[in-house]
Amino acid sequence: MKRVQLRVKDFAGEIAGYNLTLTKKDTLEMVEEGEFKIILLNGIPAFFYYLDQAIPTLKFLQTRDVLKKITVDMGAIKFIVNGADVMRPGIVAVEEHIQKDEPVVIIDEKNKKAIAVGVALLDGAELLALKTGKVVKTIHYVGDALWKIEV
Numbered sequence: 001m002k003r004v005q006l007r008v009k010d011f012a013g014e015i016a017g018y019n020l021t022l023t024k025k026d027t028l029e030m031v032e033e034g035e036f037k038i039i040l041l042n043g044i045p046a047f048f049y050y051l052d053q054a055i056p057t058l059k060f061l062q063t064r065d066v067l068k069k070i071t072v073d074m075g076a077i078k079f080i081v082n083g084a085d086v087m088r089p090g091i092v093a094v095e096e097h098i099q100k101d102e103p104v105v106i107i108d109e110k111n112k113k114a115i116a117v118g119v120a121l122l123d124g125a126e127l128l129a130l131k132t133g134k135v136v137k138t139i140h141y142v143g144d145a146l147w148k149i150e151v
Contacts, residue, residue, distance in 0.1 A: 001151070002032040011039065014054045015047070018066040031151050038151065045151055050119075050139050055103045058140060058147060061114040067105040068095040070136060072115075077108050080116050081143055086136035088127070098124035104136060116141040 006028040015022075022028075022041075029040040039047040039054060046060040056066055072080065076090030092109050098120050106116040118136035120127070127135045140146050 004030045006030055020066050033149055036146055058114050061105050067103055068098050069107050070094050070104050071107050071109050073109055081141050085134045085138050088130045088133050088135050094124050
């Protein structure tokens, strides 16, 4: 496992799109573990790289609200936590202004807990207009290899 200290001002530009403010007191480290590049914020796995973009991890999203949400019904959860992409029939609510190729968090309708992170395949309006089909590519979910990494 390779660890590298990062400076807050160097990393701040990569997360400018998220509603998150870092201070000089925050500590940042990049950890390379197998295929993953993970950013630790104050010792917590906060971001991972997907296609050279820093995306918040599920563990970070449990305490911070930095991504737009898509809510799924309880029947879709078992598929999503096994790595399936999100299909339109399982969606019960979509946060406004979601853009195509933007990272989103998938939450369950009952507990409102983050169960997966994905990339929107359509804009929010297009997504709502559909009745069937794949609408979010799942890239990180509860129980996957990234979730299980101990740093």
